[in-house]
């Protein structure tokens with residue numbers, strides 16, 4: 890799975906969850922979560 894903003898690969902945890910989050914069903918990596926506010930992410934999607 891790749892981040893919807895920066896296209897970096899997002900790793901899965903052993904529980905098959907992603908290391909990151911979903912916003913509007915799109916995967917977002919932890920770096921982009923740190924870099925951007927939720928409003929900024931929504932604009933970029």
Ligand SMILES: [Zn+2]
Pocket residue numbers: 892893894895896897917918919920921922
């Ligand atoms: Zn990212």
